[in-house]
Amino acid sequence: MSGVSLKNLYEEMLLLRRFDKLSMRLKMKDLIYSGYHPTEGQEAVAVGFCGALRDDDVLLSTHRPHIHAVAGGCTMEAVLTEMMGRTTGCSGGLGGGMQYVDPEHNFYCGSVVGSNLPIATGVAMAMKQQGSDRVCMCMFGDGASNTGSFHEALNLAAIWKLPVIFVCENNGFAEAMPVEEFVACKRISSRSRAYDLEEISIDGNDVEACRATADDLIERTRKGEGPFLVEAVTYRIRGHYVGDPEKTYRTKDEVAEKKQEEPLVRARERLLEQGTDAAELDALEGPIKERLDALSEWAVEQPFPTLEQAIDNVYIPLTEGEVACR
Amino acid sequence: MPVITFGEAIKQAYREEMQRDKNVFLMGEDVGRWGSLYRSSTGLLEEFGSEQIKDAPISEAAIAGCGVGSALMGMRPIVEFMYIDFISIAMDQIVNHAAKWHQLSNGKIKLPMVIKTQGGAGRRNSSQHSQSLENWFVNVPGLITVMPSTPYDVKGLLKSAIRNDNPVVFIEHKCLYFDKQEVPEEEYLIPLGKADVKRTGDNVTIIATSWMVSFALQAAETLADEGISCEVIDPRTLWPLDKETIIQSVKKTGLCLVVTEAPAEGGWSGEASSVVHEHCFSELKKPVKRHCSIRTGIPYGATLEREVIPGAESIAGAVRELTNAPSSSPLTP
Ligand SMILES: Cc1ncc(C[n+]2csc(CCOP(=O)(O)OP(=O)(O)O)c2C)c(N)n1
Numbered sequence: 001m002s003g004v005s006l007k008n009l010y011e012e013m014l015l016l017r018r019f020d021k022l023s024m025r026l027k028m029k030d031l032i033y034s035g036y037h038p039t040e041g042q043e044a045v046a047v048g049f050c051g052a053l054r055d056d057d058v059l060l061s062t063h064r065p066h067i068h069a070v071a072g073g074c075t076m077e078a079v080l081t082e083m084m085g086r087t088t089g090c091s092g093g094l095g096g097g098m099q100y101v102d103p104e105h106n107f108y109c110g111s112v113v114g115s116n117l118p119i120a121t122g123v124a125m126a127m128k129q130q131g132s133d134r135v136c137m138c139m140f141g142d143g144a145s146n147t148g149s150f151h152e153a154l155n156l157a158a159i160w161k162l163p164v165i166f167v168c169e170n171n172g173f174a175e176a177m178p179v180e181e182f183v184a185c186k187r188i189s190s191r192s193r194a195y196d197l198e199e200i201s202i203d204g205n206d207v208e209a210c211r212a213t214a215d216d217l218i219e220r221t222r223k224g225e226g227p228f229l230v231e232a233v234t235y236r237i238r239g240h241y242v243g244d245p246e247k248t249y250r251t252k253d254e255v256a257e258k259k260q261e262e263p264l265v266r267a268r269e270r271l272l273e274q275g276t277d278a279a280e281l282d283a284l285e286g287p288i289k290e291r292l293d294a295l296s297e298w299a300v301e302q303p304f305p306t307l308e309q310a311i312d313n314v315y316i317p318l319t320e321g322e323v324a325c326r
Numbered sequence: 327m328p329v330i331t332f333g334e335a336i337k338q339a340y341r342e343e344m345q346r347d348k349n350v351f352l353m354g355e356d357v358g359r360w361g362s363l364y365r366s367s368t369g370l371l372e373e374f375g376s377e378q379i380k381d382a383p384i385s386e387a388a389i390a391g392c393g394v395g396s397a398l399m400g401m402r403p404i405v406e407f408m409y410i411d412f413i414s415i416a417m418d419q420i421v422n423h424a425a426k427w428h429q430l431s432n433g434k435i436k437l438p439m440v441i442k443t444q445g446g447a448g449r450r451n452s453s454q455h456s457q458s459l460e461n462w463f464v465n466v467p468g469l470i471t472v473m474p475s476t477p478y479d480v481k482g483l484l485k486s487a488i489r490n491d492n493p494v495v496f497i498e499h500k501c502l503y504f505d506k507q508e509v510p511e512e513e514y515l516i517p518l519g520k521a522d523v524k525r526t527g528d529n530v531t532i533i534a535t536s537w538m539v540s541f542a543l544q545a546a547e548t549l550a551d552e553g554i555s556c557e558v559i560d561p562r563t564l565w566p567l568d569k570e571t572i573i574q575s576v577k578k579t580g581l582c583l584v585v586t587e588a589p590a591e592g593g594w595s596g597e598a599s600s601v602v603h604e605h606c607f608s609e610l611k612k613p614v615k616r617h618c619s620i621r622t623g624i625p626y627g628a629t630l631e632r633e634v635i636p637g638a639e640s641i642a643g644a645v646r647e648l649t650n651a652p653s654s655s656p657l658t659p
Contacts, residue, residue, distance in 0.1 A: 033450035033628055085627035096452040096626035111454045112412060113384050146383040148415070174384055176359040182383045248359040307633045310625035 007276065009207045010267045011284050012051060013043035015291075016067040017264060019076060022292050023066065023083060027242055031300065032083045034096040037064040038238035041205070044263035045169050045232045046071040048210020049137065052218055058106045058123050058136045060116040063098040065109035068139050073105045076295055086302035093305045113174075114147030116140060117166065121153045124164035124227070133222040136164045143174025145188050157227040158195040165217050166229045169204065171236035176249040189231040197229055204232030205263045208270075237262060327508040332498075335481040335509055336366040340404075342513065343488045344370075344378050347402060350488055353380040353389060354406030354442075363408050364444070364503035386412050390419035390441070397439040398427070402488060410445035410459050410497060417462075424493040425468030436491040440484070446537055446587055447631045448501040453623030456500075456631065458588035460535075463495040464565045464597065470494045470518055471564040475539040477507040479562060482516030490518060499537040521568035523575070527555035530645050531575040533598055534558060534585040542585055544638035545645060554649055564594050569601050576606040581648050582614045587635050590618035617644040 020039045027036040039046070042064075050059055050071035061068040069079045074090060082089025083097040090107070091100040098111040110116055120138035127134045144150055145168055157164050168188050172179055185191060189201035200217075202209050210232060217228045235258040239246050246255075259265070268281060330338070343350045352367060358381040361368025371379040382389050386407060393405035407413045413420070420441060427435045447456040463471045470492050474480040480498065487494040524539060525546050534542035539560045546556035557575050561568055576582045582602050584595045599614040620634040636644075645651075 033626065034452055034455075085630075091626075093627060094453075094623070094625045094630075096450070099452055099454050111452070112415075115415075143384045146385045148385065148387045176356050177381065177383065182381075245360060304627055305625065305630065307630060310627075310630045311620050311622040311634060314622045 004211065006208060006267060006271055006274070007281075009047055009211060010264070010271060010281070012047045012071065013207060013264055013267065014284055015288050016043045016046055016070060018288050018292055019070060019080075020067065022296055023080065024242055026080075026084065026296065032097055033085055034083075034098060035241045036083070036097055037241055039064060039067045041237035041258070041262045042169060042171055042234050043067060044207035044210050044267075045139075045167070045204045045234055048207050049167050049214045049232070050139070052211055052214035053135070053137055056106065057134050057218075058108070058127075060120050060123070060136070060138045061107070061109035062116060062140055062144070063109075063111040063113065064141070065098060065100075065139075069102070069107050069109065072107050074102045074107050077298070078102060080295060081299050081302050084299055084302070085304060086299065087305050087309065088302045092309060094310060114140065114144040114149035117144070117147075117149050117153035118156075120164050120166070121157045121162060124157065124162035125160060127163050128160070134163070135218055135221045135226070138164060138166050140166070140168060141174060142168060142170040142172070142179045142183055142188055143177065144168075145183060145191060146174075151194075154192070154195045154197070154227075154229060158197055161224070162227050163221045163224070164227045165214075165221055166227065168229065168231045170231050170233045172234075173236050173240065173249065175240045176244070178249060187231060189229065192229040195229075197227065200228065201231040201233065204234035205261055205266055207263055207267050235262065327510055329506050330477055330509050331503065332477045332480055332505045333364050333366040333503040335477040336484060336498075337368070337370065338509070339481045339484040339488070340367060340370060341373070343485055344374055348378070349400065350402045350404065351378045351380060351396075352404045352406060353382050353392060355382055355384055355389075355408050357381060357406055362406065364500065366503065386415035387419060390416035390424070393439045393441065394419055394423045394427075394437060397424075397437040397493075398435060402438050404440040404442055404488065407441070407443040409451075409455050410443045411454050411457050413441075413443055413459065420463075420469070420493070420495070421466050425466050428492070429468065437493050438491045439493050440487045440496050441493060442496045442498070444498040444500045446499040446501065447624045447635050448499075448537065450626065450628065450631065451500075451624075452626040456624040458586070458619070460495075460497050460564055461588055461593040464594045468493065470566065472496045472518060472562065473536040473564060474498065474562060475502065475536055475560050477505060478509050479516060479522065479560075481509055482514050483518065483562060486515045486518050489515075494518070497536070501537050505540075516562070519563045519566040519568055521559055521561045521563075521571040523557060523571065524560050525556065525558040527557035527579070529555045529579055530581040530583060530648060531557045531559060531572070531579045532583045532585060532641070532645065533561065533572060534641075535561060535564065535594075536587065538585045538587055538636060538641075541636060541638045541641055545641035548638065548642050549645055552651065554645060554651065556645060561598070567598070567601065569605065572598070572601060573605045576602050577609045580609050580611040582606075582610070583641070583644055583648055584614060584616045584618075585636050585641055585644075586616075586618045588618060589621040590616045591621055593618070612648060615644060615648050617641060
């Protein structure tokens with residue numbers, strides 16, 4: 001594993017867990033306006049996969065993007081204030097929590113499920129044509145694997161052997177739809193067979209497994225062995241959004257049981273087994289808290305976009321001085 | 327008469343039509359377990375079972391395709407798209423199949439399906455979840471497009487849409503689901519293609535659709551105090567359009583304002599305006615004015631989206647301009 005210790009990975013996951021908590025608090029205070037999709041329990045996939053990319057690789061995400069964004073190199077400042085609709089956000093506060101772009105950090109997400117897969121295919125096609133060794137990584141959920149976009153994108157990427165890694169974050173649910181009832185195959189990875197790709201399914205709560213797989217697939221993709229589809233099996237600990245009617249699709253007992261296997265618990269257990277001191281791990285919390293307290297204090301002071309900013313840039317004017325939005 | 331919400335009125339329409347005809351079914355993402363995004367079908371899964379209330383995977387093209395295929399086989403599907411924005415994924419089925427097969431079969435095939443969705447801004451959902459895309463459907467021959475604005479109307483119109491043998495695109499507004507109104511217990515239908523005069527007046531005709539109807543009515547109230555009497559017309563069905571009601575009104579008032587949440591350019595508001603120009607040219611004191619959203623993606627945030635779409639105040643401003651009263655609206659072009 002590219003020289004990164006489990007403790008480093010644990011610390012990164014912890015930061016994302018607390019970042020999600022902070023965001024949820026801000027949502028409760030009505031400082032985040034759109035629906036907020038929590039990420040608790042899915043940190044291993046974010047850190048393992050998104051964190052393994054090079055700066056010039058391209059990352060595409062979904063309607064649950066914030067920890068992918070941060071793990072993939074966007075600043076927490078830009079991601080948080082985008083969710084809060086401030087000008088310092090990735091999209092200047094005009095996109096909100098599930099649709100923003102950060103071209104400087106090669107990060108793009110959108111809120112139409114499945115639509116990022118065909119886009120990833122296009123990104124990878126360009127990369128290949130340009131002769132670079134860059135790769136594109138595309139994150140999506142189990143639900144997205146039911147879209148036509150998924151199948152069209154996989155086929156295209158496969159016939160053209162594109163440098164793209166499709167990462168299916170199987171968190172057990174699409175909104176209230178349990179994966180067992182709404183996806184026809186037991187393992188989403190088996191869908192790769194239809195496109196003559198390898199079947200790769202891994203434990204998405206094991207951050208070391210995630211990072212090792214990511215490192216391996218990225219390297220192979222750079223060598224021209226792509227595309228790849230990988231299924232990372234994890235669990236959505238929170239509702240689809242804060243306050244969704246969870247009892248319509250699962251029991252409290254199920255969630256309690258799954259909490260025993262979530263990535264932070266798993267990584268911590270392993271670290272303790274390996275002889276890391278518990279106090280040393282607990283000590284990681286303090287600086288993270290300080291950092292996030294400062295972040296949220298700063299964030300609430302940031303300005304909102306004006307109407308002028310909001311309607312500027314709708315298209316590139318054909319003549320100079322033309323009012324852009326009319 | 328019981329007072330119920332817009333969402334409850336939808337549920338009553340479903341219930342009555344599903345009891346009347348076992349071929350009627352609802353299919354869409356989370357229409358069963360969750361009872362739809364704005365809870366307009368809660369409890370119906372328990373009541374009617376999974377043959378009539380079908381939770382579907384995230385497969386918009388497939389959902390629309392199931393609508394077309396099952397309608398072909400004699401069923402009466404209601405296919406729901408959670409947000410109108412996602413209907414783009416189902417467009418091929420709707421435009422190239424649902425809207426075409428009746429004609430291609432020389433009238434032999436009927437496709438009685440309701441393509442039900444919700445659109446519009448106002449819930450801080452940003453530009454991929456807040457669009458007003460009704461214009462796309464108005465421009466497709468073969469489709470009927472309905473946009474209800476009140477609980478009473480949604481119930482009567484939905485029941486008519488379900489019984490209609492054409493594909494009907496039925497577009498609700500996300501800000502209307504919790505609006506309340508008296509709705510009779512006994513059964514009633516509202517014919518498609520029939521406008522409703524929501525307020526009578528003499529000086530100006532305001533034609534408004536969907537959520538904009540309530541703002542037009544608020545504006546009319548304010549303007550009444552200023553001595554401007556507005557007639558507010560809700561077409562309810564964008565196509566086919568009840569031209570008669572509109573023409574009669576404008577012949578009386580001589581001034582006309584069209585208000586939509588969709589941007590004006592290339593839209594239905596232009597169609598409505600043309601109808602007035604074509605039929606009321608000699609009675610018009612001024613050209614028809616349109617007051618619509620700014621041509622921009624709906625911005626995120628707590629307040630900005632309200633600034634790019636019409637509201638009661640900006641509608642009043644547009645009317646004042648038409649009537650040469652002092653104006654104050656920043657949105658009026
Ligand atoms: C095309 C489309 N259909 C429906 C939705 C509404 N929606 C938002 S998130 C979601 C569930 C997505 O499930 P999955 O892909 O498994 O991702 P997860 O939410 O589990 O991260 C749905 C149905 C959408 N945003 N886009």
